[in-house]
Amino acid sequence: IKKIGVLTSGGDSPGMNAAIRAVVRACAYYNVECVGIYRGYQGMIEGDFKEMGPRDVKNIINKGGTILKSARSADFRTAEGRKKAYDNLVAAGIDSFVVIGGDGSFTGAEIFNEEYGFPVIGIPGTIDNDIYGTSHTLGYDTALNTVIDAIDKIRDTANSHNRLFFVEVMGRDAGHIALNAGIGAGAEEILIPEEDFGLDRLVESLKRSKGSGKTSSIVVVSEGDKIGKNVFELKDYIEENMPEYDVRVSVLGHMQRGGSPSCFDRVLASRLGVKAVETLLDGKSNYMVGLNQDKITLTPLEQAIKGQSEIDMELVKVSDIVSS
Numbered sequence: 001i002k003k004i005g006v007l008t009s010g011g012d013s014p015g016m017n018a019a020i021r022a023v024v025r026a027c028a029y030y031n032v033e034c035v036g037i038y039r040g041y042q043g044m045i046e047g048d049f050k051e052m053g054p055r056d057v058k059n060i061i062n063k064g065g066t067i068l069k070s071a072r073s074a075d076f077r078t079a080e081g082r083k084k085a086y087d088n089l090v091a092a093g094i095d096s097f098v099v100i101g102g103d104g105s106f107t108g109a110e111i112f113n114e115e116y117g118f119p120v121i122g123i124p125g126t127i128d129n130d131i132y133g134t135s136h137t138l139g140y141d142t143a144l145n146t147v148i149d150a151i152d153k154i155r156d157t158a159n160s161h162n163r164l165f166f167v168e169v170m171g172r173d174a175g176h177i178a179l180n181a182g183i184g185a186g187a188e189e190i191l192i193p194e195e196d197f198g199l200d201r202l203v204e205s206l207k208r209s210k211g212s213g214k215t216s217s218i219v220v221v222s223e224g225d226k227i228g229k230n231v232f233e234l235k236d237y238i239e240e241n242m243p244e245y246d247v248r249v250s251v252l253g254h255m256q257r258g259g260s261p262s263c264f265d266r267v268l269a270s271r272l273g274v275k276a277v278e279t280l281l282d283g284k285s286n287y288m289v290g291l292n293q294d295k296i297t298l299t300p301l302e303q304a305i306k307g308q309s310e311i312d313m314e315l316v317k318v319s320d321i322v323s324s
C-alpha cells in the first residue's frame with residue numbers, strides 16, 4: 001500500500017471532516033501518500049482527485065459537512081462507471097481507498113473490491129446510527145445533541161401555552177435518534193419504527209399524562225415510525241380525539257445533519273480514521289472500522305451491510321418509567 005484514496009459518500013454527517021483529517025494525517029505518519037477523492041464515487045469516475053498532506057486538513061476538525069463534498073452516483077452502480085473509476089485510480093497511482101459513508105457506500109466498495117481486488121475500508125458516517133457492527137456511527141452523537149437542544153427550546157413554548165407538540169426527528173427506518181434524544185429531552189412519549197405503539201395506546205397515555213397534572217407534552221416521532229401515515233395525520237387524529245389539547249407539529253429536518261461535531265464524534269472520527277489506515281497497511285481489506293465497548297473493532301463489510309443494528313429495548317422501558 002503506497003497511496004490511499006479517501007472519499008465521503010451518501011448523506012453527509014458531522015465528524016466526516018475530522019475523519020478525513022485523521023486518514024490524511026495517519027497516512028503522513030506512516031509515510032504513505034494520500035489523495036482526496038471529491039464528490040464520492042462520482043468524483044472517482046470523473047478523476048476529481050487532489051493529493052493531500054497534513055496541512056491541507058488544518059482547521060477542519062470542528063467543521064460540519066465534508067470538505068471533499070459528497071454525492072450519490074448512479075454511474076457507480078454500473079459496471080462501465082466502475083471501470084472508469086478503476087482506470088482513474090490506477091492512472092493516479094492510488095492502490096486502496098477509505099470510504100466514509102453508509103451501507104450503500106459500503107455496498108459500492110464491496111462490489112468494486114470483488115471486481116478489481118482493490119483494497120477498501122469503510123468508516124460508518126451517518127447520523128442515523130443504523131449500521132451493524134458499531135455502537136455509534138459518525139455524526140450520531142452530534143445529531144442527538146442538536147435534537148435535544150431544539151426540543152428544549154420547543155418545550156419552553158409548549159409549557160407557556162399548554163400545548164402538545166409532535167417533534168419529528170430523523171433516523172430513517174431506525175429509532176435510535178428518537179429514543180435517545182427523546183429520553184434526553186424528557187419526552188412524554190417516543191414513537192419509533194421498532195415498536196408498534198398503536199394510536200389507542202397513545203391517546204390513553206396522553207390522557208393519563210394530562211390526568212397526572214401535566215399541562216404540556218412533547219411526543220418525539222421517528223421519521224420511520226409506522227403509527228400514523230405521517231406526523232401531520234397524527235396531529236389530526238389527536239385533535240379529533242383530544243379536543244382539549246392545542247396540538248402543534250415541528251419537523252426538525254436537515255438541521256439535524258449539520259453543525260460542529262461534538263467532542264465524542266471528533267474523538268471517534270480520529271480513532272476510526274487512524275484504524276482505517278492501519279488496517280490497510282496491515283494488508284487487510286473489506287472491513288468496516290467501528291466502535292464496540294469503547295474499543296475500535298473490525299467488522300467484515302458484508303456483515304456491516306447485511307446485519308441489522310438493533311434498538312436497546314431496555315431504553316424503551318427506561319423511557320416509560322422516567323416519563324410517568
Ligand code: ATP
Pocket residue numbers: 009010011012041042071072073074075076077078101102103104105106107108109111125126
Ligand atoms: P446514507 O446513510 O446517507 O444513505 P449511503 O452510503 O447508504 O449513505 P447511498 O446513496 O445508499 O448512501 O449510497 C451512496 C453511493 O454508493 C451511491 O450513490 C452509489 O454510488 C454507491 N452504491 C450504493 N449501492 C450500490 C450498489 N449496489 N452498487 C454500486 N454502487 C452502489
